[in-house]
Amino acid sequence: KAGVTQTPRYLIKTRGQQVTLSCSPISGHRSVSWYQQTPGQGLQFLFEYFSETQRNKGNFPGRFSGRQFSNSRSEMNVSTLELGDSALYLCASSEGTGDIYQPQHFGDGTRLSIL
């Protein structure tokens, strides 16, 4: 079974631009979550999706948005990029059965660098 696939793996942008990151979950998984990882703040929850609906959102500004498609694939978008948005963005998928003690499976992440 293929794992969680995130594209692209690396991205370089400049301040003020926008970016879209993609995540394809494990086949059959219906829930997708996004996390931001930085050296200063560690791992922080961005949002989670199930059945094309955002179920929860972390404490991030409105510049961060996301969506989920009918095939469970998800995208996140960051507009008006700032230097502080430089981070590893991780996507995780789970079956979405409502059992929060099922492990989430992560992708390799997208490393975003803002110049």
Place this chain on the structure above:
Amino acid sequence: AQKITQTQPGMFVQEKEAVTLDCTYDTSDQSYGLFWYKQPSSGEMIFLIYQGSYDEQNATEGRYSLNFQKARKSANLVISASQLGDSAMYFCAMPDRGSTLGRLYFGRGTQLTVWP
């Protein structure tokens, strides 16, 4: 909200030796669970082991085991017979029971280095 504390920024261990990575947590829930993940330099978070608060035995998964002490609110990861490939960041995490899908709260992680 849950709080996870990992007090060891870095740990060093010689190959074939055992190592313990510390994790303490703070939650008001009576029922909860804890995950450990490994993150190599490539970035992917790899699920290692899970412990439920009502599990009667400490979790074990191959060379990984948990030293779970509920009264002390600690869930330390023990890696036996360390291998060079175990060098990575290790994170302790707890899902939010108030979250529909189990958003995770992570500790700051411990960087483990295994030397020959």
